[in-house]
Amino acid sequence: MERLEFQMFANEILSRLPTKCVARLRCVSKQWRYELSSHLFAIIHYSRTAKYEDRKLITLTNSSIDLYNLIRGNVDISSRKIISFPVDTSLSNLTILASEYGLLLMCIQFIPNELILWNPTTNQFLNLCDKKPKHFFDLKEDAVGIYIDSSNDVKILLLQRHMDDVVPRVYYRNTCEWKTLTFLKGPDYGSSLYWLSSGTLCNNVLYFPSPQYWTPSKSYTIAFDVDSETFSKQFFQNPQHTSYVYCWKHP
Structure with missing residues (x-):
């Protein structure tokens, strides 16, 4: 029952928070990390925040994987962030x-x-x-x-x-x-x-x-x-x- 209540809390409340906030909350405990890392939470979070958060543009080259913010359809070059691929x-x-x-x-x-x-x-x-x-x-x-x-x-x-x-x-x-x-x-x-x-x-x-x-x-x-x-x-x-x-x- 306790887990079900927390799952409902995560899906109904925490899923409305910005991505950066969710990433920080995953460090609270093992339970928080487990629930906030589930694919169901990811889908709910994406469907709710995609309307409000700036979209992202990802580019793949032979030297780097770059992530940019899209602001009203325009690429924010200054927001460039290099991310790593998890597989060697x-x-x-x-x-x-x-x-x-x-x-x-x-x-x-x-x-x-x-x-x-x-x-x-x-x-x-x-x-x-x-x-x-x-x-x-x-x-x-x-x-x-x-x-x-x-x-x-x-x-x-x-x-x-x-x-x-x-x-x-x-x-x-x-x-x-x-x-x-x-x-x-x-x-x-x-x-x-x-x-x-x-x-x-x-x-x-x-x-x-x-x-x-x-x-x-x-x-x-x-x-x-x-x-x-x-x-x-x-x-x-x-x-x-x-x-x-x-x-x-x-x-």
């Missing part, structure tokens, strides 16, 4: 694949290839590889997306090519487990799909465009419904001009 690797091997809810999905390209879910604010991370890393993720062949479900569980969708097939897998942050899903049946997606980018999340759907430059009429987009965890194939009225898919909320 050369920065030239890192690629940012996707970002949602203050989390970054990173790829370490050098063998072994790894997927890292990283929170730059707390510098906490998860290595998502459950198999031999060098066979786990291929930046040129595979695709990823990040989303959150109705139970506030952060999930990672991974689309992997296995021979001529596409094998979709979902990582559940709550249980730290992977689950294999069923992909579309029909054409040989494994050899014909071309991933232009990581998935774009819009209205609880992840979109993966697959443009066909030599035959534009065959261009299409793979859509993944995050609620039903099912896939569909979608066409656009003017496919020859469909190279990217972007979604945004009108202010």
Whole structure:
């Protein structure tokens, strides 16, 4: 009961504080550190403070990872802060694949290839590889997306090519487990799909465009419904001009 009361206090009261204040409060005790480091608290805190706090811009170069404040859409150069990546690797091997809810999905390209879910604010991370890393993720062949479900569980969708097939897998942050899903049946997606980018999340759907430059009429987009965890194939009225898919909320 005592823990439940403190959890409610953290989620309802402490989640409204600025990020720097939360970081200091994590040093109060082990209990405070545990509750304020949970992914549920991180999601609640992000959803409440993102409207009021200045957004952040992160840049990745071969020599440093820089963090800047965004003030009314403008980069504050004077706010530059150099942060470190928690995994020992050369920065030239890192690629940012996707970002949602203050989390970054990173790829370490050098063998072994790894997927890292990283929170730059707390510098906490998860290595998502459950198999031999060098066979786990291929930046040129595979695709990823990040989303959150109705139970506030952060999930990672991974689309992997296995021979001529596409094998979709979902990582559940709550249980730290992977689950294999069923992909579309029909054409040989494994050899014909071309991933232009990581998935774009819009209205609880992840979109993966697959443009066909030599035959534009065959261009299409793979859509993944995050609620039903099912896939569909979608066409656009003017496919020859469909190279990217972007979604945004009108202010």
